Amino acid sequence: MHNLVPAIGEVNGDRSNYKFGVISGEPRAYGHCDVEIDFKERVVEPRPEVRGQIARTYFYIHDRYNLSMSKQQQQLFMAWHKQFPVTPWELERSRRIAQVTGVNNPFVTGEQSWKIGHKNSGSGLSVQLAQSNKSKHSESDPRYQEVRGNRNSKVFHLSVGCPSYDRVSPKNRVSFTSEAEAVDAGYRKAGNCR
Template sequence: MKFLIAFFITILGTFEVFAENQEIESFSKAKKVLDKQVHNNHRSTLYCGAEFNSHKKVTTLKGFTTTKYLKRAQKIEWEHVVPAENFGRTFSEWRDGHSQCVSSRGKSFKGRRCAEKVSTEYRFMQADMFNLYPAIGAVNALRSNYNFTILPSAQSDFGSCAMKIDNRKAEPPELARGAITRTYLYMESAYKRYNMSASQRKLMKAWDKMYPVNNWECDRAKKISSLQKSENNVVKSRCEASGLL
C-alpha cells in the first residue's frame, strides 16, 4: 500500500506545473529558445511591430527614427518587460554584493553581475521567457528600466513607432499594452519577492481590461509553458475566458 501511495505521488509530481520558471536557468539559453522555438513563426517586435529575421536583423520600418543607439536600431534584443533591475534589487547580492563577487584583480562588485553569478533564484527569474519579448535594440536601450505610464506629450520618440519616453517614464503603443500588463501581473503573481507599486498595479489592471488577449499571446504562452514547464496563469485564464484556449 505504501509503495502504491509513493508511486502515485511520484507520478503526480512528474506532471506538476510550477507558477514560476524552474527549468531554464540561463538567460542566453532563454533567448535562443525564444528565437528558435517560440518566435520562429512570429518575428515581430513588441513595441513597434517591426519584422526581423533569424539573424536578429530588423527590416527597415517605414517612418521609424531614432537619434541614439543607431547601430542597435538595426537588430532586435530580448527585452525584460519587467526590467531586471526591478526584481533584481530585491536580491541582497544585487544591492550589497557577495563574498564570491570579487574580480580577478580582487575588486568587489555587486549589481546584476553579482546576482547572476551567485543566486540561482535570480538566474531563473532573469531567464523567465514569459517576461522576454523582442524589441528594436535602440528602443530597448532608451526604455532602460523605466516604468510604464501615460505621458502628457503626444509626440513619439521613434517616428512611426508610437513609443514615448520622458522623465524616466515610458508610454508604450496600444498594440503592446495588453502583453505588457499581463507580463507584469504574471511576474507579481509568480514571484513573491516582486511587487509593483500601487499606481503601477492600478494601471496594469486597467490595461488588462482595455486590451484583451489575442490569438498570438495565447499561442505564445502555450509554447513557453511547454518549454519552460511553468504556467502563466494570468494569460491562461484570460485566454480560456475568451475561448482562445
Template sequence: MKKLLCALTLAFSVISAAFATPPATFSEAKVVAKQKIYLDQANSALGELYCGCKWTWVGKSGGRIDPESCGYQTRKQQNRAERTEWEHIVPAWTLGNQRQCWKSGGRENCVDKDPVFRAMEANLFNLYPSVGEVNGDRSNFNYGMASGVAPQYGQCTTRVDFNQRAAEPRDEVKGLVARTTFYMFDRYKLNMSRQQQQLLMAWDKQHPVSAWEKERNRRIAAVMGHSNPFVTGERHWTQGYKPVGDGVVSNIAASPARAASQATLASAGTSGLIIGNQKSHVYHLASGCPGYAQVSAKNQVTFASEVEAQAAGYRKAGNCK
C-alpha cells in the first residue's frame, strides 16, 4: 500500500508539472502572483515582505498599504509608501548583469531578446508584495547586515544602508529570502560572492522553513511546474556550491503542456500560435486578425489555444474576422 501511495504521488507530481503553465512576462507574473499565490495574504499576520504591513488589493495586481497595521512611517517617498510593489527578491539588475543582453542594452534589451531573462524576470518564486518605498530604497542592493543604521520606517525593522549598498530585511523573512536567492542562483547558474553565500547560509540555518513558506512553495509549484528544492530540502547550499542551471534550458523550451497543445493544433491543421499583447490583454489569431503581426516583441505572450488565452485573462481582438 505504501509503495502504491508513493507511486501515485509521484505520478500526480509528474502530471501536475506537465500541465503547469508559468507566466511568460513580468506583467503577466504580477497578475498570476496576485490571483494564485497572495490573494488571501493581504490581511495575513506575516503581511508584505519588508515591514509586515497589511494591504488592500487595487486593480489587477496593485495594492494600498495600511501603515497603521505595521507602524509604518514614510521616510521620503509618500506615493510609493502608500502602495505595494512587486519586489524581485533577487534584483532584476543582478539577474541581467550576468547575461550578455544586459551588457548590450540593459533591461529593455534583455526583455526583447533573451528568453532566459524573461523567464527569470517572471519567475514567481522571486516575487513578493512589498511597501513601494522600501522596494525603491532597496534598489538593486544585495542583502546584507545594516546593524549600524537607525530605524528608517517607523516600527518597520528592515533597514537599508545606502553607503554600503546593502539591505537587511526583517528577521521574519531572512530565511525565505535566503532560500529564494539560492534557488534563483542555482536555477539560472549565477555567480554569488563568498561573503554573500556565508551570510545567506547563516540566515537559512537561523530561520528554518515556516508553514507559510511551505504553502507558498506549494502554490507556486502548481503554476511553475516545480518546487524550490531549497525549501523542500532536496538541495542544500554549502560554501562553493556549484549551481545546476536547470532553468537555463527548461525555461526557454515550451512547457510540456504547451508543447502538447501545439502538437494538437498542428495535427488539426491550424497554423501559428495565438499572440497576446501583455499591455492590452488582447489576443490575435494567426488567421483573420490584422493585428497578429503588429504586436511588438517585448509585449508578446503566446498561447496554444483561445481557451488558454482566455484563462489568462485575455480577450480576442475586436477586428478579428
C-alpha cells in the first residue's frame, strides 16, 4: 500500500516506467498538472511537493523487494529526500498503512536511511513467499483452511464454509493456523459455519 497513490490516468500512462529526473525548459503538456515528461529521453519530472515522497516510496519498494536501482536514480532520490523532508501527512499515512498491513515505511519514519550502494533487506520477499506457499498449499489440499478469529467476540471463522469470514473487521482479526489453535486460545467456532 505504500506505493499506491492517486494519479491522473493520462499522466500515469505517459509516465510509463521512465526514470525520474529534472527536465530543463519546463514543457507543460498537462495544463495545471505540474509534471513534465521528456519522451525522447524517457525522463519524468514530478512537481516539487511530491519529490520527497516519491524518493521514499522508491527506497521502500527497492529495499523491501530487493530491486536494483541505478546509481543515478539513487543520487537523485537522496537529493529529493533531503530537499523535500517528510511531512506530517506522510508520517500519518505511513502510520495508517501500518495499521492495516503491519508494516510502515522505515524511510518515512526515519528507522532507515538510504546511502549509495544500499544493501536491500528483501523483507517483503519472505512474506510474499510464505503467502505464495500458503496459497499453493490450500489449492492442493482441500482440507486446509485459514482460520480467522474476532478478538472482540472470541468467535473464529473458517475461510471455507463460514459466510462471516470476510466480515471480521481488520482491527479485530486474529489469525490461527488451525481450529485447534483457535479453541486452545479460548475461541469458539461461528454458529453459521457449514
